[in-house]
Each structure stands twice: as structure tokens, then as C-alpha cells.
Amino acid sequence: MIDTKPRTRETQFVSTREVGLWGRMLQGDRWLIILFLLPTLAFLIFLLWLPFLQGIWMSFHNWPFIGKPKWVGLQNYRDFVTASYFWTTIRATLIYSLSTVFQLGIALIAALALNQKFIPLKGIWWGIMLMPYAMPPVVTGAIWMYLLDPNLGMVTHYLIKLGILSEPIYWASDPTWAKWVITLVVSWTFWPFMFLIILSALQSIPESYYELAEVYGANLWQRFRTVTWPHIRGAVLAAFIIRIVWNLEKIDQPFQLTGGGPGYETSVLSVLTYRFAFLSGDFGMAFTVGIFLIAFMMILMIPFLRRFQILITQAGKRG
Amino acid sequence: MVKISGIQVKNLVKSFQKGTVQACKNVNLDIAEGELMVLLGPSGCGKTTTLRCIAGLESPDNDDAIWIKGRNVTRLPPKDRNLAFVFQDITLFPHLNVRKNISFGLDMRKTCSKEEIDRRVQEAARLLHLEELLDRKPNQLSGGQAQRVALGRAIVMEPDAFLMDEPLANLDAALRIEMRTEIKRIQRKLLTSTIFVTHDQEEALTLGDTIAVMKDGVVQQVGTPYQIYHQPANIFVGTFIGAPPINLFPCSIQSRGTEMIAISDLFYLPIPEAIAKNLSLGSQNLTLGIRPEFVTIGPKLENSFLARVTLIEPLGSRTLIFLEAKGREIRSVVQGEAPVAEGEAVHVTFQMERVFFFDSTGKRI
């Protein structure tokens, strides 16, 4: 049928180098991959891991804002653990992290309500619900500063008028109230994040599931338990874990509302980091506190880690 | 017959995962200019890998595996091969309208003038009945329309060959048959070499000038649809092609005077001269194969045996009859209505000139 052309004649048209290069590129698209990964790699190295390691290095120093750092070994760590405010700050952090639970509560109510077919004007309510999250935290912080002001704030005024309070609470100087104020203000500000994730999970539930449940006579609570909850559980969990971490580092508002005070009563670990860095210019100590913050986050996340890992590997495999 | 060389695949080897999985083991194919070859095989047989190697989407292990018009293209990037590929999942670019999708290859190539591109798009649109749809986006098209656009995109390239990777697999049954005819008609009109991958034997038989049957990375047989059907190279080809499938019975060969006899617990059959000359006496472990349409049900003859009708399946113009004898199932296809009823005992005869014998390795003798 066909003569096979002699090999030597053909090979001279295709140089071996090109052959090798293209062969590899097809298998791995090597150059494109390297080029495209460079920015991401640079980010991971220069903006995350190097600063992180640098921070650990700094925590072994007495490191002023300007001037020469001095090696002090574990002194910063010893100082912090033995400091009078150590347990105060840990307690504050614990209460502060409760805000994730409050956020979940509001987000669930809002998402479930807005996901009902019969609710009109959904777009408008959606826009309003996102307002606290959309605005800069310092803005919402300023708003609550005014509303909660013991002397001229609207909230105090009405609480007294309704007889719930007998006299204004000077929360900024009250250790217990200060903690609850910052926790609640942060909850009020950041719940729409969970709301967005839960709502889109709700919207992805096929209508036929509800119809089926209804045919089998499931009541409202049973429908929630057997259809809604299993479908949004994964999304809720993912959002919850992310928020635990993200809330603990939302310090714009605590810093603005109480400045970490009175004393150290509202100095959650992240606020304390910022206080040391920004107010005292003690960078070594600031990062030492940061290390404790990481440890704290990890301890909080242990119960969820196993489940989170499953979620992530699933997400990884999709790619 | 003199064939003009279109595409040649020579000793193609392609392995994955560092050589642990061999998708293609020494594949050889020869597609003539203007020929429509179907690559047929079960999933995972290496047919798609072979096609992707030809297109340049996979890189073969050996350096001189793919030749187009006498030119070694094994290491050329896909865009320099002048081939057009039609994907299984159709793959139109969602952000471009139909016109831009069709002209995509020409736009990228930048060798055609605007007028020429317009002319070719119009021509392809006419050929594929797409004139009305040129300004739509892909998500406004039905499955059949989208597949026609994908064909159009291939046609305007005026490529050396069309490579089609199960292009009809995602369409519904009626549309699949319609598009099948359309593809063949267009291929006849343009006379462009075409390689069509499918796992559907009916598609293969109706479309192909030649069919290459593959299994486990090896080409089992290349031939015309009639050759593949009536002269299968081995048991695999015999069973893979044909619906309802071929009947197979283990048997051995003995002589009776000058005649050769195929013997099993079921039958005792003299073998016609033409077939017998290839067989040797005393062969054990042979397999006798016969297609259902050559199993006849009728009066008691010399070599017939008794079987019971277990099930009748009307197929429209034909009827499929399941029979059972000594625990074995036998399929028979008759023209028209079933002459028997379920449960009846009947006499079965094999048309011996249509019988295949396969040796113990599965090869046809």
C-alpha cells in the first residue's frame, strides 16, 4: 500500500531539542505553569511565610519600632505568660469568640426567612441585610459608639424609658459590659458573611425535595430536619470555621470602641498584638502575643478540624 | 487498490503514569485520503487516546508515530497539524456567538482574508442549516444545533482530516441517528479523511468505510463493515460486533470418514469443505460461533437438535428468539413474526457455511 519513508529523511526536519521541549510541555505545560504560578508563589513566600517566620524571629527580640533590636530569647514569652493580664486577655478572647455563634444565629434566621417563596421584594431585603457587612467596620463601630453612648445614645435612652435599665451603663469602663458590647457589635457587623453562604446553599436545594417531603406529610420542623439541614450542613460548617478565625482577628471595632480597656479587660489576643505594635511600639512582644493567638485558634478549631479536612480534600479533588 | 496516504499511525505507544499504564500498545493504522475510518472499541480500549495522539493533545512515547500526508508530525503542537477535532462534549466557546465559534480556527490562523472567512462560514452554515442561528450564543442552541456548529467549526478549516471523538454520544437517540447520516453525507461531499471514534457498533457499521476494532490498546482488526461482521478476526471482534450478539459454544473436532465433525454435548455437526480445510483433526478447546440470523428454527433435519423457546422479543421487522438446550442459551433471529410460542420445543439447525471456529487463544481459524 504505502511505502514507509526512510526515517532519516524525516528526522532532519524536526530537531531533537524541539521534540524534547514540546514533548514535555504537552505532558506538563511546564513553562506556562511556572510562569503562572510565580505570582502566587511570590505571594505565599513573601507576604505570608517569610513575614510569619520573620515575626517568630522578632518574638525572640526586644524589637522597638525604631532602633536596634536586642536578642532576649524566651523573655517575651515568659513575660507574657506571667503577666497579670494574661488570664484576663484569654477570658476576653473566649467571650469574643462567642460572636461566631451569634452570627450563625442571625444568619440562619435571615437566610431561612429570605429563602421562602412567598416573601416579596427579596432583592431589597437582601441589599439591606448586607449593609452592616458592606460598610467599613470603623463606620459601623462609630455608629454603635453613638447609639450606645451612656449619656446621649438612643439605646440607653429607650432601655431606661422601657424600664429595663434604671440608670445608664458606662460600659466602656465596666469590665463585663465592655466585653459584651464589643462581642455584640462584631456580631452585628459580620453576620451577613454566613448569611450569604447559607442562602446560596439553601437556594441550591431542589424544590422537588420539599415537594416530596410534603407528599409524605412532613411538617415544618421535619422538613427542616430532613431536607434543609442536611443540605446546608456542609456550607454552615465551612462558614462557621472560617468565621471563628476571621472574627478573632476583627479588631477594628474593639480597638475603636474600648481600645482594649478598661485595663486589659477587652484586650482580646489580636487587640493586644495591635496594642503592643501600634501603641507601645514593642514589636517583639506584639508577635509573641500573636503566637498565642494562633495557638488559641488552633485549640478552638480542633473539634472541627477532621470535618474541615474532609471538606478541603473533597474540594481539592474536584480540580 | 492504490490508496493515497492520508494519516498513518505507526507503532504508536502511549503510556500514562510513568509507564505503568499503557493505553496504546503498538497501534498501526492507515487512513487513506478521503476515507472515513471508525475506531471502535469498549471504553478504556485506547481509541480516544489514539485519536488524541493524532491530534497532538497527547504526546506519544515514540518519536515517529504520527504521519500526516507523509510528514512526521508526532512532536508538532496541535495547531500546526492542520487537523480539526470534534469533541464528545461538543465544547463550543460559551462567550462567542455561533459565527465566531465557527470562524474561531480561521481567526486564530490569520491567513485568511475577512471576505474569505465570511464566505467559508456562510458556506458551512448553508451545508449544516445554520444560517438562521449565526448570531446566537451557544447556550441558546439545542444539542443537535450545537453539534452542527462544532462540525461547522471543523469544516471551515478545510483540514487534512476530521478527528471526531464520540461526537454523538451526548445526543438523544433519534438525533444521533439523524446526525450520523448527516456526518456521512458531509464527509462524502467534502471527501476529507475522517477518523471517527465510537463505542457504538451500530454507529461504526453504518458510518465507516473501514472499521478498526480496538481492545486493551491493541488493534484487533481493520476491515470494511462487512469484513468485520462476517469475518471477525477473533472472538472479541465477533462478540463485540453484532446485535443481538453471536452464539458461542465450546466444541472439538473429530473425523467421520472424509468429513470433519464439530462435537459438543449439544450437537454433532458435519463441517463444510470450505471451512474444514483450515481445521486440523482432534483439535480440542475450540469455540464455535454462529450469528443468530443463521440459527434457524424449523422442521427436524439431519443435524438439528431440540431446544425449548424461553423468551420472544419482537424487534420490529425481525424477532429475537431465546432458546435453551442442555442449560445453554441460544439466540436466533428470524424475519417477521415468531413462528413459535414461548415454552414450545423446537428443532434448531445451524447454517454450517456461516459458522466460525476460534482456537483456544480466541483467533478465528
Next chain:
Amino acid sequence: MAQVTDRSSFVHKTLAYAGLIFVLSLILIPYSYIALTAFKPPGEVFEVEWLPREWSLEAWRYTFKTVEFQKYIFNSFIAGLGAAILSIFIAVPGAYIFGRKQLRGKEIFFYIITVALLFPYVLLIVPITITWIRIGLYDTLPGLWIAYQIFIIPFALWILRGFFAELPPSLEECAMVYGCTQFQAFYRVMLPLARPVIVSLLFMTFLIGWSDFLFSNMLTTGEGPRTASVILYVTAVGGERVEWEVLMVMTLMAGIPPVLLYILAQKQLMKTFAVRRR
């Protein structure tokens, strides 16, 4: 039977509306009150009264003329815009590779990014500040742009990777058979397809830059590109007496643009935020 369904649906509706009204009032009462405060004359902010007795633009005049707040609003705008553009150049190519290419160790790499998603960024303020001072990025806009990447890149990689991974696998192959190089396949096919997601990420990064207080406060001085958030903070906690009506004007000026953006981008955001149920 019918009765049961009716009663359940009445409870259902009541619950839903109650939830909706509860959440809406939680938001609308504070906002409407402060919006009205912005139009009160200085003397009126010390008593709790919804409507101003006398509508006044005094606070607005003061905010524009004396504080020149618009200058800082502009800084916030530029800080957000630059950060947004930069983030796309970093996240899109990387996410494309993670979403579409076979790569040894890809899962580990992706795991690292996910860990970064949970990284307490506030920690990094300390070393970043020191480094920025050392390499001259302190008190500059590019310094802010780069620093803001810490907040968005892990999230952007996560979202974009998911998007790319879900596109049909043969898109680039198809583009390459029809004449594209690897890069053209990315540029001419994948990039246009990703545009909606990219736009919503641009928008989110912009808002991060716009809203940020921590980095801006730490990395800029009064002479540098100070953003509106910092001025707001200073006005709220800085002086002897807080000028509440001015503060409320500032909250409106810094707070309303993002809300408008959110509403404009609503549809797109909903899609981007869709975390698939698993």
C-alpha cells in the same frame, strides 16, 4: 388533611415574616437614626430625638471644608482600586493552574493555600510594617496595595480555582486544536469566561482596601495616603469632645458607596459565593 397543611403553612408564614422583620429592624433602626443625625445641628445631638428640629447641613459643610474628608475618601478609593487590580494579576494565573492543570503535589499546594485562608492576618502587620519601613514601602500607596493582598489572595484563589475546575475539560484543548497556543487558549477562551467571577473579586478586593483600618493606620502617616477609615477612627476616639453629627456624616460618606456597590453586584456576588453543597 387540607386543614393540617393550612395550619402548618400559617405557622410557616408567620415564622418567616417574624424572622424577616426581626433581622430588618435590627439593621434599619440604627441606620435610619444615624442618617437623621447627620442633618442635626451641633446642639441637637445630645438628646435622643428621631427627627431634627431644625434641618442643618452644618455638619456636612464642616466635614468637607474643615476636615476635607473627601481627600481621604479619594485615598480610600485609590487604595482599593490598586489593590483590586493587583490581586487579579496574582490570583487569576495561579488559580487557573490549580483548577485545570495536572501537577505533582498540587493537593499539598492547595492545602497550603487553604491554611493561608485561616491564617490570622493581623499577626502579619508586625513584620510587614518593619519590612515596609526597611524597603521604602512605608507610607506609600503601593505599600498599601501589596499589604492588602494578604486579605484577599487566599480567598480569591479558592473561589477562582473552583470556577476554573468546573469548566468543561476540553475547552483549552479545543482552542489549541483550532490554532491557539497554550497562552492564547488561556487568554482568549478561559479569561473571557472567568470575567464575571473576576469582576466580583475585583469588587471585593476594592472594598477591602476601602474599608481597611488596621494596615492603613499602621502603614501610613498623616502626610501620606491616609484613608478615610483612619480619619473616622481619629474623629471617634481622638478629640476631647466627639462631634457626633460630623462623625455621622463621615459614616454616611464612607459607608454608602460600598452598599451601593453591593446592590449593583448582587446577582454576580450570589453566584460567586455559592459554595456547592457536598
